[in-house]
């Protein structure tokens with residue numbers, strides 16, 4: 001057997017086996033290179049804070065560290081898993097975490113003020129993957145249209161090698177960070193001294209959170225929901241946070257988990273069948289007339 005026909009046979013076997021393997025991927029996420037990073041970050045003096053980016057193999061990490069006081073510094077660490085599979089509708093899959101390590105500041109120092117998170121995921125499937133659309137945005141723009149909007153921002157590269165634009169979720173979060181004075185009274189976020197700190201993020205394009213995307217996979221309609229929970233690594237949507245603010249107590253660590261959940265949506269398929277039925281009726285009426 002020459003190499004070419006061997007490759008063909010291998011591909012054919014893989015196609016045959018695919019629907020029967022447990023790892024058949026309904027939806028697959030790949031982190032786009034050069035994304036999953038903090039960028040354009042400033043402290044309260046207007047000085048840049050440069051992120052440390054590290055490829056950890058299975059995941060990619062971007063970290064901000066500020067207010068170093070003799071070895072105790074606060075930090076935000078974004079860890080994005082490079083390759084994630086959803087094999088079953090309904091089961092949430094973890095995409096990334098942001099960990100806030102919140103130190104109590106003893107002396108007035110510059111603290112994290114604002115910045116951006118630039119994220120990008122390519123979507124693929126073992127089955128046919130139709131055009132995805134953002135449900136909550138006016139006119140339900142396609143994934144590609146929103147990705148082009150993000151790429152048109154002066155804060156993102158105009159070209160993103162490795163991005164499959166029509167099948168990518170590109171996101172640019174603008175965030176503000178409020179490291180409160182610990183002896184403030186009353187504390188801005190409610191708790192008694194030392195006062196909690198808060199992180200608020202907004203997506204470019206006013207995309208509401210959770211992000212909801214309509215997808216057609218293998219001719220079936222699904223809703224992809226990307227949502228966050230705080231300190232809950234189980235992916236329970238009941239614990240999803242619906243606003244864009246998360247608060248960390250002083251001296252503690254908060255983890256913001258980002259999950260993707262794919263839900264089967266039966267309605268459009270039934271409508272399709274109904275549509276076919278109506279077409280059939282129309283055709284019969286023409287025949288009868």
Ligand SMILES: [Ca+2]
Pocket residue numbers: 074102103104105179180197250251
């Ligand atoms: Ca603090």
Ligand SMILES: [Ca+2]
Pocket residue numbers: 179180181182194195196197250
């Ligand atoms: Ca504080």
